[in-house]
Amino acid sequence: MSALVLSGKELASAIRADVAERASALAAAGVPPRLVVVVATADEASAWYVRSIAKAAGKVGIVCDVVDLGPDATAEVIRGRLGELSADPAVHGVILQTPLPEGCSVEELAGDIAFEKDVDGANPLSLGRLAAGLPAFAPATAEAVVRLLEHHEVELAGRHVAVVGRSTVVGKPAAHLLLDRNATVTVCHSRTRDLAAVTSTADVVVAAVGRAGLITAAHVAAGAVVVDVGTNPTADGGLVGDVDVASVDHKAGAVTPVPGGVGPVTTALLLQHTVQAASH
Amino acid sequence: MSALVLSGKELASAIRADVAERASALAAAGVPPRLVVVVATADEASAWYVRSIAKAAGKVGIVCDVVDLGPDATAEVIRGRLGELSADPAVHGVILQTPLPEGCSVEELAGDIAFEKDVDGANPLSLGRLAAGLPAFAPATAEAVVRLLEHHEVELAGRHVAVVGRSTVVGKPAAHLLLDRNATVTVCHSRTRDLAAVTSTADVVVAAVGRAGLITAAHVAAGAVVVDVGTNPTADGGLVGDVDVASVDHKAGAVTPVPGGVGPVTTALLLQHTVQAASH
Incomplete structure (x- = not known):
């Protein structure tokens, strides 16, 4: 039997529909929601990602401005601009x-x-407010992991979740969000001895390392749920996750696809956060 | 064979000696280090603790003022005072x-x-800066856990540490500090299913729940190191930790005592942080 595929497309679409409705109400009330992306790089992949956010924003009625400070911008210039935008009520x-x-x-x-x-x-x-249980926006990718699991009705309370990767943008905030859902959380990383021994005891494995094919059948318990956060470019211009799908497919109970899993939910959540911020 | 006792007294004493030397140099340079404790409670245990900090500070040459706003202080009054103290260069x-x-x-x-x-x-x-790898003071109790383990040369890199308790002041920051030392960290809590099954796979168990006798032999692997953060008052005016020492003594490799383990290191670190802050 093959693992179930836990798509993120339906959830992303539902979030976007909610956002479009709220954005329209905000605009009608004279508060058109506005997102600003500050860029200071000539990196092509980054430019592609920013265009995709701007496009997604436009479709749900959020104005998205890109402020390009150029690849030679200093820390002072960037901080100054972030401060101005933070103070701008629009x-x-x-x-x-x-x-x-x-x-x-x-x-x-x-x-x-x-x-x-x-x-x-x-x-x-x-991140600190999130960890302290105070209102704050989580990094969208980390929140997408939890929202995707909840959407597919994967029980988290009391279950053991292994998060592979300890980055500030995914692994650590995801651990806090999962703890908040009453999961028992293990954070693994490059220095973990015998990664497979640790992750194969977990009910849910979250792979957020950025290494194609890292997670194989040896890393997952039979029937476990695997969330693939990786987005690793392939030689032919495609995208693969951190999970070796061919390997885990007959052992895991369910796997999120790449692309079409965490990714679209992440973008939708960025937009949802923006209308939430505009509603305050 | 009985478990080794990992005392915190020697480490605390070494830290205090370092602090006294630095405090003296700071005072000589015209910057007498000053710690202010803001109190807004009539709680007796709290008053006892504040007196013990003030006394410890005095012994190492740190001025310690207690600002008592009374048990009826409003949030606004407390915030206002914290803001004033934050802005006061002395x-x-x-x-x-x-x-x-x-x-x-x-x-x-x-x-x-x-x-x-x-x-x-x-x-x-x-807490957020700590998690993001930026300079910041950790909660002294959480840092005391890691410092005590390092003092007793307990290897952390690559080893599995189970932290029992997910509080903002101990469990969560301790998890970040342990991750930073390259440990694989599992955070357990009241909703963890079969706590003993999880903790008994760990090389190090950190008990930070506040429940006397919670951790028994069933919760620890043979030879494991157990750090007891609990400080639970007993009926006769004493103090016991979260670990049932009689139970774990013949199974664990080492246990930190209560009192005399994490506690004295915590107080010494508060003072060390103060001279560090005065040195900037």
């Missing part, structure tokens, strides 16, 4: 796109995004 | 003591302690 959501110019740390710079507008949860204050 | 460390008046959340109010002076890591920004 702006509701602010995203600082990566990569950044050399020497700039997204964690440091994102501290200048007001946490109320930090729709991708990049400000360390957002 | 104040280097600020602690907001709990419990707080009804309706006040320490996580919300501590947001008004400048993170550079947040020597007990109570501001969610401190």
Whole structure:
């Protein structure tokens, strides 16, 4: 028997429909929701991603401005702009796109995004508030993991979830969101001894490392649910996740696809956060 | 064979000696280090704890002021005072003591302690910066867990640590500090199914729940290291941890005592953070 495919498309579509309705109401009330993406790179993949966000925003009635500071922007210039946008009442959501110019740390710079507008949860204050149980926007990718599991009615309370990857944007915030859902959470990483021994005891495995094919049948318990956060470019211009689908397919109970799993939910949540920020 | 006793007294004493030396140098340079504890409760245990901090501070040459706002202080009054202290260049460390008046959340109010002076890591920004790998003070208790393990040369990199308890002041920040030391970390809590099954696979168990006798031999692997963060008052005025020492003694490899383990290290770290803050 093959693993179930836990698509993110239906959930993303439902979120976008909700966002479109709220954006329309906000616009009618004189508050057109506005998202600003600050870019300081000439990276092509980044430019593609920003265009895809802008397009998705436009479709649901969110204005999306791209502020391109150029690949030579200094930390001071970037911080200054983030501060201005944070103070601008016509702006509701602010995203600082990566990569950044050399020497700039997204964690440091994102501290200048007001946490109320930090729709991708990049400000360390957002992460800390999340961990402390205070209102804050989670990084959209981390939240997409949990929302996708909830959408497919995967029980989390009391179950053991192994998160593979300890990044500030996915692994760590996902761990906090899962703890908040009463899961028992293990965070694994590159230094974990015998990764397969740890992950194969879990009811749910979240792969967020960025290494194609890392998670094989040896890493998952029979019937486990596998969430694939990886987006690794292939030589032919495609995209694959961190999960070796051919390997896990006959052992896992369910797997999220790449593309079409966490990705579309992530984009939809960025837009949902923006209308939430505009509603305050 | 009995478990080794991993005392915190020697480490605490070494930290205090370092602090005394630095405090003296700071005072000689015209910057006498100053810690302020803000209190808004009539709680007796709290008053006892504050006196013990003030006494420990005095012994190492740190001025410790207690600002008592009374048990009826409003959130606004507390925030206002925290803001003033944060802006006062003569104040280097600020602690907001709990419990707080009804309706006040320490996580919300501590947001008004400048993170550079947040020597007990109570501001969610401190927790977020910690998780993001940026400089910040960790909650002293969480840091004491890791420092005590390092002092006793307990290897953490690549090993499996089970943290029992998911509080904002101990469990969660301890998990981040342990991840930072390259441990594989599992966070367990009241909703964890079969706690013993999870913790008994770990190399190190950190008990931070606040329930006397919770951790028994069934919860620990043979030879495991057990860190007891609990401080539960007994009927006769004593103090016991979360670990049932009689039960684990012949199975665990090592256990931290209560009192005399994590506790003295915690107080010493609060003072060390204060001289660090004064040195900036």
